[in-house]
Amino acid sequence: MPLELVETWDEFTDQKQYLYTLNFGPQHPATHTTLRLILTLEGEKVVRAVPDIGYLHSGFEKLGEDLNYNQYVTIVDRMNYISPVANEIAWHHVVEKLLGIEITPRCKYIRTILAELARISDHCLNIGTAALDLGAFTPFLYAFYQREQIYDLIQEASGQRFHPSYTRIGGLMYDIRDDWIRMVREFVQTFPKAHSDIHRLLTRNRIFVERTKGIGILPRELAINLGCTGPVARASGVVRDLRKDEPYLAYGELRDTFQVVCATSGDCYARYLVRMEEMLESLKIIHAAIENLPAGPVNIDVETKEVLPPKPDTWRTIEGLIQHFELIMTNRGLETPHEEIYGAIESPNGELGFYIVADGTDRPYRCRTRPPSFVHFAVFPYLAVGHQISDMVAILGSLNIIAAELDR
Amino acid sequence: MLQSMIAGEQLLETLRERTGCPAISFSTFRDNYRILVPREYIYVVLQCLKEGFGFNMLVDITAVDYLYYPDARHRFCVVYCLLNTQTGQRLIVKTFLDEPDLNLPSAFSLWKAADWLEREVYDMFGIIFEGHPDLRRILLPESFADFPLRKDYPLRGRGERHDFPAISRAES
Amino acid sequence: MALGLPENVFIANLDKLANWVRANSLWPMPFATACCGIELMAVGASRYDIARFGAEVMRFSPRQCDLMIVAGRIVMKMLPVLQRIWLQMPEPKWCISMGACASSGGVFDTYAVVQGIDRFIPVDLYIPGCPPRPEQLIQAVLDLQEKIRRTGTLTGREFQQRTQLQTPQLLTAPPSDLIVAPGDYRTATQRWPADDKSSSVSSSRWPLPQVN
Numbered sequence: 001m002p003l004e005l006v007e008t009w010d011e012f013t014d015q016k017q018y019l020y021t022l023n024f025g026p027q028h029p030a031t032h033t034t035l036r037l038i039l040t041l042e043g044e045k046v047v048r049a050v051p052d053i054g055y056l057h058s059g060f061e062k063l064g065e066d067l068n069y070n071q072y073v074t075i076v077d078r079m080n081y082i083s084p085v086a087n088e089i090a091w092h093h094v095v096e097k098l099l100g101i102e103i104t105p106r107c108k109y110i111r112t113i114l115a116e117l118a119r120i121s122d123h124c125l126n127i128g129t130a131a132l133d134l135g136a137f138t139p140f141l142y143a144f145y146q147r148e149q150i151y152d153l154i155q156e157a158s159g160q161r162f163h164p165s166y167t168r169i170g171g172l173m174y175d176i177r178d179d180w181i182r183m184v185r186e187f188v189q190t191f192p193k194a195h196s197d198i199h200r201l202l203t204r205n206r207i208f209v210e211r212t213k214g215i216g217i218l219p220r221e222l223a224i225n226l227g228c229t230g231p232v233a234r235a236s237g238v239v240r241d242l243r244k245d246e247p248y249l250a251y252g253e254l255r256d257t258f259q260v261v262c263a264t265s266g267d268c269y270a271r272y273l274v275r276m277e278e279m280l281e282s283l284k285i286i287h288a289a290i291e292n293l294p295a296g297p298v299n300i301d302v303e304t305k306e307v308l309p310p311k312p313d314t315w316r317t318i319e320g321l322i323q324h325f326e327l328i329m330t331n332r333g334l335e336t337p338h339e340e341i342y343g344a345i346e347s348p349n350g351e352l353g354f355y356i357v358a359d360g361t362d363r364p365y366r367c368r369t370r371p372p373s374f375v376h377f378a379v380f381p382y383l384a385v386g387h388q389i390s391d392m393v394a395i396l397g398s399l400n401i402i403a404a405e406l407d408r
Numbered sequence: 409m410l411q412s413m414i415a416g417e418q419l420l421e422t423l424r425e426r427t428g429c430p431a432i433s434f435s436t437f438r439d440n441y442r443i444l445v446p447r448e449y450i451y452v453v454l455q456c457l458k459e460g461f462g463f464n465m466l467v468d469i470t471a472v473d474y475l476y477y478p479d480a481r482h483r484f485c486v487v488y489c490l491l492n493t494q495t496g497q498r499l500i501v502k503t504f505l506d507e508p509d510l511n512l513p514s515a516f517s518l519w520k521a522a523d524w525l526e527r528e529v530y531d532m533f534g535i536i537f538e539g540h541p542d543l544r545r546i547l548l549p550e551s552f553a554d555f556p557l558r559k560d561y562p563l564r565g566r567g568e569r570h571d572f573p574a575i576s577r578a579e580s
Numbered sequence: 581m582a583l584g585l586p587e588n589v590f591i592a593n594l595d596k597l598a599n600w601v602r603a604n605s606l607w608p609m610p611f612a613t614a615c616c617g618i619e620l621m622a623v624g625a626s627r628y629d630i631a632r633f634g635a636e637v638m639r640f641s642p643r644q645c646d647l648m649i650v651a652g653r654i655v656m657k658m659l660p661v662l663q664r665i666w667l668q669m670p671e672p673k674w675c676i677s678m679g680a681c682a683s684s685g686g687v688f689d690t691y692a693v694v695q696g697i698d699r700f701i702p703v704d705l706y707i708p709g710c711p712p713r714p715e716q717l718i719q720a721v722l723d724l725q726e727k728i729r730r731t732g733t734l735t736g737r738e739f740q741q742r743t744q745l746q747t748p749q750l751l752t753a754p755p756s757d758l759i760v761a762p763g764d765y766r767t768a769t770q771r772w773p774a775d776d777k778s779s780s781v782s783s784s785r786w787p788l789p790q791v792n
Contacts, residue, residue, distance in 0.1 A: 026658065026661055027611065027640070027661060027665060028640065034658060053546060053547065054546060054547035054548060054655075055613070055655065055657050055658045055661070056613055056614060056652075056653070056655060056658065057655055057656075057692050058690060058692050058693045059563075059688065059691055059692045059693065061532075062556055062690055063563065063687075063688065063689075063690050065563075066563050078614065078687075081618055082618055097438055098438075100438070125618070129621075140625070141625055141626045144621070144622065144625035144626060145627065148622070148626075148627045151622075161713065162615065162711050163710065163711070222520075224493055225465075225519055225520050225521065226519075226521045227466050227467060227521030227525075240493055240496075245496045246496065337437075338478070340440075340442075340472075341437060341440055342487075342498075342500055353467065353468060353489070355468065355470055355487060357472050359477055359478060360478065365472075365477060366472045366473070366557075368468070368470040368472075370470075374525075374528075375524070378520075378521065378523055378524040382520075403613065403614070404614050407547055407655075548656070548657070549656060556692070562691070563689070563690060563691065564689060564691060565690070565692070568656060569655075569691060569693060569694055570694070570695070570699065572659055572660070572663075572700055573663075574699060574700045574701075575663055575666065575667065575702070576702065577702040
């Protein structure tokens, strides 16, 4: 176990008696869920931090080999559980890339809106809990109220508030209602107020600034070398956003409506600022997308034999029922190429990729997830060294580690 | 697409020249560009790609167990996903491995991101990365005996998940 | 009244009095591991506000708590931690298993996930759902309060008789990769007759693993 490793670590042998090992987690309020750190302390200064993960390893990838491409979306949901829709979109984006499906414009726009709503809700929770860990309770309540609004939107669209499992190969479970458009417009109007409330509570709050500024600095070169993506990398000056660099969904058409938010200092405060600004950019995307929402079908043509027919057809017509069974029966199902593919989207946390190996059947032979949290938590030992123990909480909060995505 | 193909061929030529390995092959699928490298040359190729072609980010390392894959000739495949952050170009490097020799040189000296990614591959598949600073299990407990993502390991395990003492109400 | 008590003095059964006090000041220990943990936070946050039911004092130190809410799946590596935290909590204590994963493993029927925490620690209340809605958790807290009011005793006599886990027992059948008929529907596993190993299921996608 790592505890012994610290003992045999000889760099500090002569002053080992002054060093102190502290176990942090796995059940600790600031670890949000289940992380464990073994900190070697000299006084209050961290000399070495060894993360120990796997406290939520549930075999997602093994389970993916047992479920088919549509079923696995329910498991993917539970990966980054503070923005589940983004995971669904990532998964089906890669599956559609594998099958060579071009989804309809309406579906692209709806998915874009959902992905951006997920980004806002992810950043809201991250900022709220990061502030909560540093002692500020009010921003958490404000941020969580906005999350509840987004839950309402997702519930209105899909029927489930938390894990919607809304996407399907070639489309969505069902089309949105017109009422939803009104609700999204309302959200676009009301969110800036809440955003500015959080902004006024935190951005110039002296305690918050002093506890985050200059803490956990991640230089640009190290960020690239460690494979960081998303807000963590952008706060370190890596100008990279898959929404601009490899446009998917409707981001190609909407690319003029938003900007990539970057910072250069790479500390916890920069990561906070990047997330705050990204929420406003996401709001711009949502605004542009909802105003330009194309009409037309939300699913691709049923004749392609790749998309499930609409539920009323399945229940009421014999053709629909046959098509439905053609897809879901174990000995029929989708036909996939004997190929392997890597695809990724910009999830709220960074590059969320899937590496799928298909073997011709309707189940993936191997479905590897490239989780941003996993890569970001590997950064933690580099950031922690030299800071005080109370700063660990600030660094953890700013990296936005989601245990289920970390351990899968 | 065509231009990318030509770029890929050029990359391949240069790579063969610099590493002295003739057996590198190139393939594409959708927008993925993949090269297949014999395992002896994997470190040289990765080093060359990083230093000569600017692939400065290691996005992912994973492995695949081809035990039941139709027409597969090798058991394992280790996959490196690389990214050039300047040009946005992606490249997937694959290498095949067979039992009993499941050793590969570690890429930790090139990219620090390889640290945890290699540990995960070791944890899930039992592939050993030589030269890795700290190759331990990362996700599963140290006492776990199997490599769960291998295809001959059952989905529901071999009973490890319930191998714990139970606490009754009177004891607690 | 015959005793002639002063106005603000009441006489009550001591057990009842203790239950009344315990039920209305539950201090939860949020053992939040996964998705349900976020819903647990939602219950504590502004819209659902569990403070209305006297259970908002979330304490992360098990020594201060009397209600453990296990929110999320518990895996092999986490289970010893869970048991240790449960043992650290002082009596009287109760446990709510929140969500499908904690109660039964949920969708994660895999090698690493414990198929229900009730196999290893006592559970008082189960909440279905993946994850349950916040209203369900509030209802669970109310139900637990009702349970405490009805069954609690001051010295915890009701627990002393429970030497066995009164929950689904551990499966003794060998692990199987597939659930197919004819199987044991009670334990949801395939039966493995000693002489019938060769005629294993042919419709399975992969060859069945060797089971000893």
